[in-house]
Amino acid sequence: AQTVTQSQPEMSVQEAETVTLSCTYDTSESDYYLFWYKQPPSRQMILVIRQEAYKQQNATENRFSVNFQKAAKSFSLKISDSQLGDAAMYFCAYRRFGGATNKLIFGTGTLLAVQP
Amino acid sequence: GAVVSQHPSWVICKSGTSVKIECRSLDFQATTMFWYRQFPKQSLMLMATSNEGSKATYEQGVEKDKFLINHASLTLSTLTVTSAHPEDSSFYICSASLIYEQYFGPGTRLTVT
Numbered sequence: 001a002q003t004v005t006q007s008q009p010e011m012s013v014q015e016a017e018t019v020t021l022s023c024t025y026d027t028s029e030s031d032y033y034l035f036w037y038k039q040p041p042s043r044q045m046i047l048v049i050r051q052e053a054y055k056q057q058n059a060t061e062n063r064f065s066v067n068f069q070k071a072a073k074s075f076s077l078k079i080s081d082s083q084l085g086d087a088a089m090y091f092c093a094y095r096r097f098g099g100a101t102n103k104l105i106f107g108t109g110t111l112l113a114v115q116p
Numbered sequence: 117g118a119v120v121s122q123h124p125s126w127v128i129c130k131s132g133t134s135v136k137i138e139c140r141s142l143d144f145q146a147t148t149m150f151w152y153r154q155f156p157k158q159s160l161m162l163m164a165t166s167n168e169g170s171k172a173t174y175e176q177g178v179e180k181d182k183f184l185i186n187h188a189s190l191t192l193s194t195l196t197v198t199s200a201h202p203e204d205s206s207f208y209i210c211s212a213s214l215i216y217e218q219y220f221g222p223g224t225r226l227t228v229t
Contacts, residue, residue: 033216043154043207045220052216091159100148100213101167106159 002027004094006107013082014115020067021077021110023092030054031097034068035104036077040088048090051075053097079112087114117143120212122221129200129228136196137224139210145190146212151183154207154223166193200228 003026013019025034036048051059051068058066063080079086092107119142129135139149147168152160164185165173172185182204184196193212197204205228211218 035217042222043209044222045160045209045211047217050217089157095216095218097216100146100215101165103150103162103165104160104211104218108159109157111157 002029002032002094002096002105004092004105004107006092006110008110009108010111010113012113012115013079013086015082015084017082018078018080019082019112021079021090021092021112023075023077023107025073025075025092025094027073027094029096033095033097034066034075035093035095036064036066036075037091037093037106038086038088039091039109040085045091049077082114084114084116087112118214118217118219119143120210120219120221122210122224124224125222126225127227129226131201131228132199134196134198135200135226136194137208137210137226139193139195139212139221141191141212141214141219144212144214146214147190148213149187149193150211150213150218151185151193151195152209152211154209156207160209163195197226200226202228204228 032053034051038046067076089109093104096102121140123138149166151163166187168187174180187193209223211220
């Protein structure tokens with residue numbers, strides 16, 4: 001069975017600085033998707049970034065980028081120029097490649113605080 | 117695009133009563149929707165996978181007779197908590213599947229008194 005591990009329950013970063021959130025996963029499959037979701041205090045889940053396992057290039061979305069190491073089964077999220085609005089719970093998630101019925105497997109989350 | 121709504125956003129009910137939560141995909145059709153439960157400062161726990169026109173698939177440990185799921189159309193899935201008790205109080209989130217992504221509703225806070 002696939003598992004997702006986030007080893008940092010809480011992190012803190014100064015405004016305008018850079019922070020990296022860690023995520024490791026375990027799977028025997030070669031094709032899959034990885035995601036980072038943000039859950040602010042409103043509790044609305046927001047997709048931050050998506051990575052397809054077959055793509056070697058790391059995904060980026062503005063200030064957010066990932067370091068995808070397939071062999072090491074590592075998928076870290078880097079937030080550059082941190083802003084107060086980045087304060088939230090961040091979840092790493094795995095999904096098998098294929099149909100819409102495939103479920104997401106979430107990590108336990110990392111609570112990010114941004115200090116002004 | 118890809119907006120998912122949930123109704124109600126907050127509900128209070130008395131112990132022993134049933135409450136229904138609706139999940140709608142507003143601008144796309146979703147053959148598959150998912151229902152999650154989330155306790156404060158914890159991750160999302162998948163309760164069941166809802167497939168249009170067929171029975172839901174429940175995760176291990178989830179009581180299917182207590183948490184009734186109906187996916188009657190390609191844009192609507194409902195979760196009914198039957199004979200609710202205080203321990204059912206939680207935050208319930210649905211998501212709708214589109215290609216390789218899931219789009220999440222805003223959640224429903226259930227309080228059972």
